[in-house]
Amino acid sequence: MLSLRNLRVLVVEDDPEMTRTVERVLGRYGHSITSVRDVTDADALAGTYDCGVFDIDLPDGNGVELAERMLDRGQITAAVFFSASTDPTLLERARRIGNFVTKSAGTRSLELAVAQAVGSAAQQLASGAVDAPRPRPAKSQSGSRRKAPKSR
Numbered sequence: 001m002l003s004l005r006n007l008r009v010l011v012v013e014d015d016p017e018m019t020r021t022v023e024r025v026l027g028r029y030g031h032s033i034t035s036v037r038d039v040t041d042a043d044a045l046a047g048t049y050d051c052g053v054f055d056i057d058l059p060d061g062n063g064v065e066l067a068e069r070m071l072d073r074g075q076i077t078a079a080v081f082f083s084a085s086t087d088p089t090l091l092e093r094a095r096r097i098g099n100f101v102t103k104s105a106g107t108r109s110l111e112l113a114v115a116q117a118v119g120s121a122a123q124q125l126a127s128g129a130v131d132a133p134r135p136r137p138a139k140s141q142s143g144s145r146r147k148a149p150k151s152r
Contacts, residue, residue, distance in 0.1 A: 007050040007118060010076060011035040012042050012066060014059050018103070022053060022082070025107040026114065039066050045075070051118050052076040053110070056085035056094060064093045071097065078117035082110050 009031045013019045016037075023033045034049070036042045039061035052070055054063030067079040079098030085091060094100050099113040 006030045006032070007114075008032050008048070009034070009114065010042070010045070010049040010052040010070075012038075012052065012058065012063055013055045013082075014038060015055070018055075021107060022110065025111060026053075029111075039063075042066055042070070048074065049076045050121075051078045051080060051114050053080050053082050053114065054098075056081055056083035056087070056090050062090060064090050064097070067094075067097060078114075078121040080110070080113045080117050082113075 006029075009026055011019060011022050011026075011033055013022060013035065014037050019035050019037075023035060027033055034045070034047065036045065038058050043066070052067055052075075054067050056063045058066070063081060063083065067076070067081070070076045071079060081094040081098055081100045082103060083094075083100070084103045085094075091100065099117045101109045101113045
């Protein structure tokens with residue numbers, strides 16, 4: 001993945017075979033992978049991640065809403081959607097907040113999307129365009145959205 005190595009990557013995927021494939025592909029670059037199968041398990045995580053890779057259609061919700069919450073909480077720096085979803089509304093929302101790769105495009109496209117997403121997030125952090133991720137608050141804040149950074 002270009003020069004980006006040893007990232008902390010969260011994979012939210014309900015298909016065990018696809019999860020193993022994504023773990024193997026991203027693991028070749030020394031990334032530390034945490035995998036969960038659904039929204040409930042992802043919401044229970046306490047760590048922070050350089051990138052979240054989300055399936056959109058999950059058994060107990062959708063990856064777009066999950067990614068939005070995790071970005072709001074500062075739990076992930078970048079979001080990539082790797083999905084076969086055909087819901088136009090969800091696809092549009094996903095593309096507004098992160099990179100989108102169809103599963104049919106393959107894992108090489110996913111590798112490039114993760115590198116691009118994390119690279120862009122790192123540049124924004126370095127330039128001060130966005131605040132650095134914050135640790136997860138003790139209590140969840142429902143309905144909150146990312147706010148524009150305050151002038152410094």
